[in-house]
Amino acid sequence: MSSFTTPLKLTPVDGTVETFELLEEFFYHLGHEDSATYVRVPKGFVTDGASIPSSLWPVLSPWGPYGKAAVVHDYLCTHRLMIRDGEVNRVTREGADWIFLEAMQVLGVSWFKAHLMWRAVRSYAILKGIK
Numbered sequence: 001m002s003s004f005t006t007p008l009k010l011t012p013v014d015g016t017v018e019t020f021e022l023l024e025e026f027f028y029h030l031g032h033e034d035s036a037t038y039v040r041v042p043k044g045f046v047t048d049g050a051s052i053p054s055s056l057w058p059v060l061s062p063w064g065p066y067g068k069a070a071v072v073h074d075y076l077c078t079h080r081l082m083i084r085d086g087e088v089n090r091v092t093r094e095g096a097d098w099i100f101l102e103a104m105q106v107l108g109v110s111w112f113k114a115h116l117m118w119r120a121v122r123s124y125a126i127l128k129g130i131k
Helices: 067-079 093-106 111-128
Strands: 010-012 020-022 026-029 037-041 081-084 087-090
Touching: 026 067, 037 067, 067 081, 067 093, 093 111
Parallel strands: none
Antiparallel strands: 010 020, 026 037, 037 081, 081 087
16 A cells, blocks of 8 residues: 655744645655655655645645645645656656545545545646646
8 A cells, every 4th residue: 555654744934834844855655665656755845735725724724634645746746756666757747636636545534525635636737727
């Protein structure tokens, strides 16, 4: 099973509660814990967690149980890079969205909430024509 293999350590940027910087690199392995296919989010990467409009925060917080998955998704959407068998590979936006869904499932996010969030990011990408 895919897994997060390092703790997520963040600090607020400029004292806000909207953006955070990674204090240490963060890994998500696809397939199994020792997989040679993984996402490495570097120390210093800045994220806003799940990009949820503030009007919806009472229902869906940017840092819910899916927070780790959101960091991986933010990184993939920004840099489009993952490692496979020691080589850097490009990731499509659709691929990033599928990894987001899988990572939420790994974290135990409910089926309904995970699919709701996945549909939101897929719809946004399709609407904006992001490949």
